Amino acid sequence: MNRYENMTVDELRSELSCIHSKLSEFSAKGLNLDLTRGKPGNDQLAISEEMLGVISSSEDCVCENGTDCRNYGVLDGIPEAKRLFSELLEIPERFLIVEGNSSLNIMFDTVARAMLFGVYGGKKPWGQQGEIKFLCPSPGYDRHFAICEAMGIKMIPVDMTPDGPDMDAVERLVSSDSSIKGIWCVPKFSNPEGYTYSDETVERFARLKPAADDFRIFWDNAYAVHEIYDEKVELLDIFKTCEKYGTEDSVFYFASTSKISFPGSGVAIMAASENNLIQIKPILSAQTIGFDKINQMRHVKYFKDAAGVHAHMKRHADIIRPRFEAVIGAFRRELQGIATWTEPKGGYFVNLTVPDGCAKRVFRLAADSGVTLTKAGASFPYGNDPCDRHLRIAPTYPSFEDLVAAVDILCLCVKAAALEKMLAD
Amino acid sequence: MNRYENMTVDELRSELSCIHSKLSEFSAKGLNLDLTRGKPGNDQLAISEEMLGVISSSEDCVCENGTDCRNYGVLDGIPEAKRLFSELLEIPERFLIVEGNSSLNIMFDTVARAMLFGVYGGKKPWGQQGEIKFLCPSPGYDRHFAICEAMGIKMIPVDMTPDGPDMDAVERLVSSDSSIKGIWCVPKFSNPEGYTYSDETVERFARLKPAADDFRIFWDNAYAVHEIYDEKVELLDIFKTCEKYGTEDSVFYFASTSKISFPGSGVAIMAASENNLIQIKPILSAQTIGFDKINQMRHVKYFKDAAGVHAHMKRHADIIRPRFEAVIGAFRRELQGIATWTEPKGGYFVNLTVPDGCAKRVFRLAADSGVTLTKAGASFPYGNDPCDRHLRIAPTYPSFEDLVAAVDILCLCVKAAALEKMLAD
Numbered sequence: 150m151n152r153y154e155n156m157t158v159d160e161l162r163s164e165l166s167c168i169h170s171k172l173s174e175f176s177a178k179g180l181n182l183d184l185t186r187g188k189p190g191n192d193q194l195a196i197s198e199e200m201l202g203v204i205s206s207s208e209d210c211v212c213e214n215g216t217d218c219r220n221y222g223v224l225d226g227i228p229e230a231k232r233l234f235s236e237l238l239e240i241p242e243r244f245l246i247v248e249g250n251s252s253l254n255i256m257f258d259t260v261a262r263a264m265l266f267g268v269y270g271g272k273k274p275w276g277q278q279g280e281i282k283f284l285c286p287s288p289g290y291d292r293h294f295a296i297c298e299a300m301g302i303k304m305i306p307v308d309m310t311p312d313g314p315d316m317d318a319v320e321r322l323v324s325s326d327s328s329i330k331g332i333w334c335v336p337k338f339s340n341p342e343g344y345t346y347s348d349e350t351v352e353r354f355a356r357l358k359p360a361a362d363d364f365r366i367f368w369d370n371a372y373a374v375h376e377i378y379d380e381k382v383e384l385l386d387i388f389k390t391c392e393k394y395g396t397e398d399s400v401f402y403f404a405s406t407s408k409i410s411f412p413g414s415g416v417a418i419m420a421a422s423e424n425n426l427i428q429i430k431p432i433l434s435a436q437t438i439g440f441d442k443i444n445q446m447r448h449v450k451y452f453k454d455a456a457g458v459h460a461h462m463k464r465h466a467d468i469i470r471p472r473f474e475a476v477i478g479a480f481r482r483e484l485q486g487i488a489t490w491t492e493p494k495g496g497y498f499v500n501l502t503v504p505d506g507c508a509k510r511v512f513r514l515a516a517d518s519g520v521t522l523t524k525a526g527a528s529f530p531y532g533n534d535p536c537d538r539h540l541r542i543a544p545t546y547p548s549f550e551d552l553v554a555a556v557d558i559l560c561l562c563v564k565a566a567a568l569e570k571m572l573a574d
Numbered sequence: 575m576n577r578y579e580n581m582t583v584d585e586l587r588s589e590l591s592c593i594h595s596k597l598s599e600f601s602a603k604g605l606n607l608d609l610t611r612g613k614p615g616n617d618q619l620a621i622s623e624e625m626l627g628v629i630s631s632s633e634d635c636v637c638e639n640g641t642d643c644r645n646y647g648v649l650d651g652i653p654e655a656k657r658l659f660s661e662l663l664e665i666p667e668r669f670l671i672v673e674g675n676s677s678l679n680i681m682f683d684t685v686a687r688a689m690l691f692g693v694y695g696g697k698k699p700w701g702q703q704g705e706i707k708f709l710c711p712s713p714g715y716d717r718h719f720a721i722c723e724a725m726g727i728k729m730i731p732v733d734m735t736p737d738g739p740d741m742d743a744v745e746r747l748v749s750s751d752s753s754i755k756g757i758w759c760v761p762k763f764s765n766p767e768g769y770t771y772s773d774e775t776v777e778r779f780a781r782l783k784p785a786a787d788d789f790r791i792f793w794d795n796a797y798a799v800h801e802i803y804d805e806k807v808e809l810l811d812i813f814k815t816c817e818k819y820g821t822e823d824s825v826f827y828f829a830s831t832s833k834i835s836f837p838g839s840g841v842a843i844m845a846a847s848e849n850n851l852i853q854i855k856p857i858l859s860a861q862t863i864g865f866d867k868i869n870q871m872r873h874v875k876y877f878k879d880a881a882g883v884h885a886h887m888k889r890h891a892d893i894i895r896p897r898f899e900a901v902i903g904a905f906r907r908e909l910q911g912i913a914t915w916t917e918p919k920g921g922y923f924v925n926l927t928v929p930d931g932c933a934k935r936v937f938r939l940a941a942d943s944g945v946t947l948t949k950a951g952a953s954f955p956y957g958n959d960p961c962d963r964h965l966r967i968a969p970t971y972p973s974f975e976d977l978v979a980a981v982d983i984l985c986l987c988v989k990a991a992a993l994e995k996m997l998a999d
Binding site: 186188189191194195197198201202204205206207209210217218219220221222223249250251253254257258261264265266276292295296298299300407411412413414431432435436437438439440441442443444 | 611613614616619620622623626627629630631632634635642643644645646647648674675676678679682683686689690691701717720721723724725832836837838839856857860861862863864865866867868869
């Protein structure tokens, strides 16, 4: 399949020289294209515009139970927001805490709380147990890894597969090492590959027998409703699956509307078993009197129910889909046999796998040609991609024209790096 | 002055019996009056109503530097929000981080961060130094103390005076004990007494020579602009004062609009020296991508500038002032010589000092008569008022009629408890 396979060295050199000269032309243009950021584009933000004005009077701030969203109180979310998230994520309301604007913030706080106070069922705070570790399915979400790095939690990479993390490795490690306290999961449309965990993977998570009595699965369902095609991608319900094995206490679940309404001004939730919440809520109530209830109400008034969210997500999908297709189309046209890539049915990223040892070179070549990529290695713990071959592509934020231009240049860079490598070998 | 001083025992008994029978009448009425909560009343919330609708379109979300508040980014606050708080609190913009909806949350996080990561200039995280302590000027804010209690930080009470904490004690303790890592301060209209620190007190804070290299003054300026009379109550600027002595690094400063706009949906800030922020920001950036910028913009669009906030605070003052005056008027009429109380020029509370050993009894009598008070002892570390004499009165939340009714009953309860004590002695 590799179009370069049957070329002579001279032909390869001539091809590379041709690509280099094309890249020089781009370089001379001083372009400034950016494929780094998993941020919604302006056209996506625009579809939520009406939410901005949906609360305009005091009457809009009164909850169904009479609570005034404008005043202090309500630690775990207004009832109608709980109901909305419960319906949307199929999580029992009694498991839910509806919080502030950022699920990342909740995750950081959850790790910090475990470090300082421990978790339900544990004997000591994580922070008082010497070196502790997290499993990090990789490639994965750099900001998960940044939390571990900040906290001094040792990260152990575990391979990702199209079915989710390598569960043989996860089971072996978790059951044998009591210093392993957690694992980061983006179970649906994983960051950066867009993989969704198979039913078997979720079952195996639910059946885990951790050596640590204070081990937790950090289930970051960031893209729970973020399909880009009509086809719904099913993810087995983690809490219901755990219920079968009596392991609900092992899960901390996170989600947000950051990529549904407005990033930074959305509503984030945490969900956990009642045992966990009994341990968490008193600490949370020392941390805050309550989260922004008016913004919770703004979301409820605008979306109304899960159907409202799903309808809204279709509008996002209509904007995002052509962008994913443009990226994947270019890869199919240009990189067949040279690189591989994921073709996600949702989420925010495409993972591009270039020949081993080429990712940093592609990053460099792209930067020199005016295209900023997420740093090679960023989706690995400590920024260390051992094979130097993964690149995370974020198609949503640039204008469509910029995206197409950037991906064309990217394809040239991948070819150049691959050719350089072939000629060097 | 005590009207009971010259009474015979029989007269005292008869007076007490008369009060008890009045209280029984209230008890039979099944009233449900509440003086516990430092929450703005409905009429106060109403004056900010226009803020709810001040952002209604995408254009309203664009910052002066082009940042789109609807999308991810900006860790430390949008420029116009920084400018607003800088002008309002007279803090240099470079010291400011404009965050989310709750200064209490920022304070908890600041203590948690110090526990896990330490502070600028310290050698180790607080959490790795064995037992650590905070000084707690008392009576003080129960939620400050709850943070210490949750974290397992030992609290050492320090007496409050009308000029602020007993600085002789503060200086002696802080300079001699390196396990003392912090002190809680509400420097203006202190909770619950409404005292404002004198210039000398602020100077002495700025001149502190802590034994610990990682000691911090937690300067919770919760009522920075919360005068209830036209007269501005001046508080010496802590950062400027520290600058004279080169001690700016010793201060963590907090404030919010919770009692300016909407509690729970306001904007909170932290301020600290650049050295501190250099240590804090990388950790904060592991915690969140950014705070709710749309809500920051909502506040900027509504208030515009410091003058806008001050004008708004006058409207709050007009609502609150008669309530404070009703409480203090009743105390003056009924409790002269029996109890003492503070007569604050701002803030949210009146502190009532009943005869030693009587606060819990007053609480009980009030509860039995249908008036809920903040628990006796609540404003002391571990809920322990050693003299059992302080009660925190919150006049803002009940309707005016309820407030008047509740305070009348409260006065009867204080008299009853005082008489019971005189007769028992």
